[in-house]
Amino acid sequence: MLKSYLREQRTKKDILLMTHIVLGYPSFKESFRIVEEMVEAGVDIMELQIPFSEPIADGAVILKANQRSLAAGSTVEKCIAFAEKAIQTFNIPFLFMSYYNILFKYGVRQFAEVMAETGLKGAIVPDLPPEEGAEYIEAMADHKLAPIFIFTPTTSMERMKKIAGYADGFIYCVARRGVTGADTEFSLEFQKYLERCRSATDLPLALGFGVKEKSDIDFLRGKVDIAVVGTQTIRIVEKEGVDAVGGFIRGLRS
Amino acid sequence: MLKSYLREQRTKKDILLMTHIVLGYPSFKESFRIVEEMVEAGVDIMELQIPFSEPIADGAVILKANQRSLAAGSTVEKCIAFAEKAIQTFNIPFLFMSYYNILFKYGVRQFAEVMAETGLKGAIVPDLPPEEGAEYIEAMADHKLAPIFIFTPTTSMERMKKIAGYADGFIYCVARRGVTGADTEFSLEFQKYLERCRSATDLPLALGFGVKEKSDIDFLRGKVDIAVVGTQTIRIVEKEGVDAVGGFIRGLRS
Amino acid sequence: MDNRGYYDGFGGAFIPEILVATFDELVDAYMDAKADSGFWREYEQIMSSYSCRPTPLTFAGNLTEHFGGAKIYIKREDLNHTGAHKANNVMGQGLLVKRMGKKRVIAETGAGQHGVATATMAARFGFNCTIYMGEVDVERQRPNVFWMERLGAEVIPVKEGTRILKDAINEAFRDWVTNMDTTHYVLGTACGPHPFPEMVTYFQSIIGKEARKQILELEGVLPKRVYACVGGGSNAMGIFSDFMDDPVELVGVEAGGEGLESSRHASRLSSKDASIGVAQGYKTYFLQDDDGQMKETHSIAAGLDYVGVSPILSHLKETGRVRFEAAMDHEVVDALSFTIRKEGLIPALESSHAFVQAFKEASELSGDDILIINQSGRGDKDIFTVADAFKDPGWEKFIIKKAEGYNA
């Protein structure tokens, strides 16, 4: 199970690294090379985003990546095939990340089934609060998949505890208000927020939104279990090309 | 007095001819040559129109003549000077025709006075019904000038009699609805209208609006005392030049 | 016609003899209707079911606070069907046309507002409709021409004279003297020969009747001052008439254009450039030269760009009952802009003249005083003018692109 795997990894590393890519952007071929670079650079777990036409929780960079990928002909089927290949090739856990409509149209139970068959470990669905996710939660549990839920700075302690009750694998703590891709100020207030997250659950904590350089990771070390790097790798690929990804990733924890 | 002069002329001719020009159109010089042509061709009486910027009773041809004349710099003063010269040169009666504002701004009494001094015999003011013209009627009477009023096909017998009571010189019978310059159908109904006019007053009758060729004059002979040719001479001047006017006029009664 | 509609020497009916019978008929129909207690009810009924009368009297809290003086209320004629007070007059005259059994209406229009209103009324009543509009105005007010044509009206561009409003009036009269048996001329403002000034005022008085009742209901007291813009004078007479016997100061605001000294304006009652004269069938102050020829006028608001003015207002100017002011083009754009920003209201450029003067005076008054401004129409119709006044680059780009599409 994802949770125990992560716990085990944490005994070896003081902070884990999760990265995110949008499948099919710039192309499936390049997506695969990016995964390769990342795994080789020591990434511990990856989110594979199935592109959606209306990614409301994502900022400009990831939004554009979603649209380009779709425009280039990405389909859910191709994304699953990609995941299958990645899982067969690389020995880290992979998650799907997408919006609920992708699961809904596929059929939530069928989606969980195919995830399990493919070897994915869980999913992040940012527009599916647990209240709307009964079927999803059940299907994920049936297939021993981790439904990753989200804490945010506006989530009350009471609600955090409730969410933790539905979650498995880890909790995705969103660093701040806003969408992916903007900067985050890792302030004292932020530290208090993490303390609240910590006290609400004993699941591993991942922290995402605005993590983009070594100093961010240094700050997070000891406070959360997983640092999530999303938008920044897309920027690196866009500016410096796929080959730059490995170096970037290695630099984060060195 | 105008009335007795016209009666006397009628003993010599079976129908009299009144023509109309817009002063200063195309120019004062040409206006003078037109008068000359007309008098030489035997016209019995003339209307000299002082141009006005808003000639609401006039049709397109005379309207344009008014505007061109004003645009070329016509003023009331120049019009009076023109009339003075015409009167000194030609031995027929001249009338002013204009809209009430020209008289009003000049001062109605002063206007009558200058008309008398200049030797004009009367005036036609198409937007001044007798009800609005008390001052005008009085001033004209004081200077023995004929205020020409108008009968129309929509004027009741009762009103014709009332109007005749204010009028002097002659009555201007408008041939039909509409403004100057359009065709008139000289029908049976029209004949009845003239009979009504005739029975409403013993002043000489002039008939205007739409008189433009010999057959019109032939029709009117015996029915009215004066045929009024207005728009048609402007058209002749515009199409064939000033020199054509004399021949046109001669042709009407020949 | 015995009562010739004189107001201490202003007014009258200087009409060609051919129209005398038509005016007699019109005066009779109007007097009959006025005497018929059911008529005003019928009028109110159509105005409330087809347009949305009573129009609100809106408290302008933000403007009031900004100027820190009198409480500012705004009478919302902009909410009328077709977007201006012009609807009141045309629907009233439409009812009269029905009474007279005529089947065709004609009208002049400058801004196009009255033309659209008349064409609308004609569509509703099933009348044929011809609108005269100066060629210059046809070119600059194309959107209104488009709607008039869609409404089934024939729009005739007047190519004579200065090719603006006054020339359209002349041309409408020329049509009328030809077709008066079938046709009624729906004059658009409180000008022209009797009974038009009185009759148009009568229909527009619905504005003042409502406003007076509304302010008494809302505040329990009369306003200190009432402001209206003055083109021909119909919206001003409309809101003023019910306050005439009250201790309320009435303020008419004319088009100051580029300034009263510039001769580029349309101020008949608040400038020294006008004098009394007779034209277009009535006696009033006109912008004319010493010979009595009408001058060219100017205003950023097409609806105020007229040489004459209601004879009733000329009279009220002489008696001092109404005070007249002028607002300059640039002041008008500023007041418009400010009102949009502060209250979310878009007064027409015409109406914005009244706002200019009210804004100048509001802060002199105390918090117990009340001002009413007549917002005679809505300004979204003026976008081509307003966008130009703001030199809006986005708008210009949009138009250029549109044009490229048409040229392609």
Add this chain to the structure above:
Amino acid sequence: MDNRGYYDGFGGAFIPEILVATFDELVDAYMDAKADSGFWREYEQIMSSYSCRPTPLTFAGNLTEHFGGAKIYIKREDLNHTGAHKANNVMGQGLLVKRMGKKRVIAETGAGQHGVATATMAARFGFNCTIYMGEVDVERQRPNVFWMERLGAEVIPVKEGTRILKDAINEAFRDWVTNMDTTHYVLGTACGPHPFPEMVTYFQSIIGKEARKQILELEGVLPKRVYACVGGGSNAMGIFSDFMDDPVELVGVEAGGEGLESSRHASRLSSKDASIGVAQGYKTYFLQDDDGQMKETHSIAAGLDYVGVSPILSHLKETGRVRFEAAMDHEVVDALSFTIRKEGLIPALESSHAFVQAFKEASELSGDDILIINQSGRGDKDIFTVADAFKDPGWEKFIIKKAEGYNA
């Protein structure tokens, strides 16, 4: 939030976790207001003093006669301030924003109608205002952009996705998740996550409340059918809601565009091209492909050009309580043209969809039957589209000349 706004499976609140607290606050404020007997009165008061509610229910005598069947009545939402029913929703939400103590509003807009309405409300209430508008719409709806900017709003062109309405909604959500502490998102139609469908319907229900009362006063009986166009569904829900328990057939008319077979349309409930999905925070019928990716839509009426539809209407479609039809672009232009000509009314292109269907059915009914058509807005805002539909040469010349002036 326990009640998640479900209508037999449609609706819900599929919101990012960061917004949960904001929605809780909004639901609380809305429920509080609804429970406060003074709130609806306050709402009615502002709608009658700032806009002109109640809007009339106009008897369309000429259309009735022409079709020779049912009596046709028209609910005149076009007479609202800013020209459409959108005013009802924004002013209502404005009152809620005041209650919540927020100082900034954001909104999406397609046609620009809702953007202008929101910017107007913001000016009136003194809120800061940002409007998201697809870049394509910014280009084609420039007049509305101009007025929004004059009203003090910042208009942000959305350059991502299909660059139309749905993308503007996404972008508004992105703003909201960033600034929810200060900001309220004024969603413009009865879509989106709970409580928006219910809340927008609540404010728009003023239309139906009035219409029902008015028709009973005027005719003493209920209408046989009520027609409304359906974009997001707010004007339809607004007029339908008070007739829900009556024996009245309710007809929603979607954008048939170039035909239901052409795939160039925006018919979610009357075509086979849509299926149930979850996007933009709610579950309903969407025009989407098998993967769940949203499709491009088309309508001559920008305000109907949307992939989703109110979950309440999806529910009413399933229960059969509301019948859905589609009107094609060319039918819409014809119905608009005919209504202008016959009644002097200029329905918006959106509203004209409802007229199309009513015209198809009027003559089947008897003279005792009554139809009500909801004229959700006025069409003069659509001149750039309508003039193009008519290929009006005078208009094209005018625009070309204007452009030459700008290029000079």
